[in-house]
Structure formats: C-alpha cells, structure tokens
Amino acid sequence: MNGNAPSLLVFSDLDGSLLDHHSYSFAPALPLVKTLAERGIPLILASSKTRAEMLELRLALGNTQPFIVENGAAVFIPRHTFPAPPVGTRELGDYWVYEMAPARSKWLALLADLSAEFPGEFDSFHSAGVAGIVEMTGLSMTQAQAANDRFYSEPVRWLGSKARETLFTRRLRDAGATVLKGGRFLSVSGNCDKGQALRWLRARYQQQAGGTALKDLAIGDSENDCSMLEAAHTALLIRSPVHDFPALGKVDGVLRSSACGPAGWAQGVSQWLQSNGIST
Numbered sequence: 001m002n003g004n005a006p007s008l009l010v011f012s013d014l015d016g017s018l019l020d021h022h023s024y025s026f027a028p029a030l031p032l033v034k035t036l037a038e039r040g041i042p043l044i045l046a047s048s049k050t051r052a053e054m055l056e057l058r059l060a061l062g063n064t065q066p067f068i069v070e071n072g073a074a075v076f077i078p079r080h081t082f083p084a085p086p087v088g089t090r091e092l093g094d095y096w097v098y099e100m101a102p103a104r105s106k107w108l109a110l111l112a113d114l115s116a117e118f119p120g121e122f123d124s125f126h127s128a129g130v131a132g133i134v135e136m137t138g139l140s141m142t143q144a145q146a147a148n149d150r151f152y153s154e155p156v157r158w159l160g161s162k163a164r165e166t167l168f169t170r171r172l173r174d175a176g177a178t179v180l181k182g183g184r185f186l187s188v189s190g191n192c193d194k195g196q197a198l199r200w201l202r203a204r205y206q207q208q209a210g211g212t213a214l215k216d217l218a219i220g221d222s223e224n225d226c227s228m229l230e231a232a233h234t235a236l237l238i239r240s241p242v243h244d245f246p247a248l249g250k251v252d253g254v255l256r257s258s259a260c261g262p263a264g265w266a267q268g269v270s271q272w273l274q275s276n277g278i279s280t
C-alpha cells in the first residue's frame, strides 16, 4: 500500500450538520476539523451546495480535500490527492472532476413546463434570481450568486399544500428527475446522490490503500443524506432544531448526536475517533 494513503475517511454534509441550521457557523466543530487534518484523515464535504459555495467554505475551514457538489452530481478532486487522475474524470483547473448527472438546463425546462399545472405553488433559484435567493435563504448577495452558480441541479421551494407537493414530486419523477428533500428545499437533479458519490470516491481511496481496509464515517441531518449514511461503515445522524432524524434502513453502526448542528458534529466525530483508538 501507499504509505501516505489514509485508512479513515469522513464524509460530511454541511447545512444543519457541520454548519448551524440558522447561523451557518461551524465554530463548535472547528477543533475536531483540526484534529482530522492533523491525523491525516480526509474530511470530504458533501453538500447540495455548488462548487463556488464549497470552495469558499473549504477556504474558511482550511480544507484541501476532495468535495462532492450539488447532492452527488459531481466529485471535485484536487490533483495532489491521488498519483494519477481516476478513470472517467476530466481535468478542470486544479481539479479532476467526476460527473454523475446531466446539466441544470434539462431541469429548468421541465420546471418551466410544470409551472402551468402548479401556478404560484413553487419557486426556484433560477426563477427567484439572486435577490430572491437572498430573501429565501438569508444569504448575502455574494453568497446568493455563488448558490446560483450551479451546473447540475435546481433547488425548488414548495409553497403549496402537502398533497399537491406529492403530486408535483411525482410529475418530476415521471419526467426522469430525482427529487431529494433537504432542510429547506427540494433538489431537482439527475439520478445521483451523495451515497453513489461516496462509493465512487471511497473506491478510489481503496485503490490507493491497496489491501488495507478503509473505514469511513458519513455525517448528515436530512433525507438527502440517507444514501450516504447508508453507504458508509458508520453513520452519524446530527440532531436538527427543526425536524426529526431521517429514517435509516440500517441499525448497526449508527450514532445519533444529542446536540444540534456543529456541536453535535463535534460530539459524534470525537466518539467515532475514540472508537477507532484515536484520542481527541
């Protein structure tokens, strides 16, 4: 095996997990983020966020690891990660990119078609524009621009009734879209999810590690994290101030935080590191 290959991996959702649901702060998790970096354990951010948003956050966190954008649509791998570009990736600046979804324009056309059947019942980032995104999310203008700088998916805010939402979701799915429910938005995209992205990237690390068995931890708070939580050896469910834990199929290897957001993140990561013989 490669002596520098990591044997532990952490995949983490952002909103409501590493970032506080209300304030977007990661401060309570920062000591554990630093511990992971010191121990050479990759912290791979996996979010519904865009590349532009995630680059900003990685910078703030001092994170230089691969990251998964737009709910698993693509994996961005800094060139220093592996000795050679993984099969199926394309080069984009300092990254190798592995794409698992069609372009955003496909979903914008579908939503435009559905606006006749569901008039005034939904809003999306594209239709709301940057000012509308500021209003929906509380992000700054610059942050809203980064949120709208997307390539594979469209966040939709449902405004109508629960029953109509079910019908709307069915229409989208019938037309070939994958619809994932996040903390605030429905994400409309291709057949991709964080779990498939985790599996693909873990296999690349596994190749690098040779015969050494890898162990991974996936961290999330919402339904759109479930595929990733199911795929990982250990799942850490982060308590949310606004909704219940999502339902998981698996029972073993599941941790649940008692604190919400980044404080719960720190608790759970600490517990997982300790269970792997690493003191925090």
Ligand SMILES: [Mg+2]
Pocket: 013, 014, 015, 016, 017, 183, 220, 221, 222
């Ligand atoms: Mg979340």
